[in-house]
Amino acid sequence: MEKPTRYTRNIYYVEQDQLYVNLFIASQLEIGNGDIKVIQNTSFPESDKTDDVTF
Structure with missing residues (x-):
């Protein structure tokens, strides 16, 4: 089972000029x-x- 403290690693992904919200x-x-x-x-x-x- 994954620990919730590791979730902060995967909230956002930035790839070149795009931002993805995962969580x-x-x-x-x-x-x-x-x-x-x-x-x-x-x-x-x-x-x-x-x-x-907010951006």
């Missing part, structure tokens, strides 16, 4: 020198939706 969990990603920032907020497990995604 919709509360997280933050900065690309480059902070030029691009993605923030996901969620109230999981109370809700099964991502509440807010």
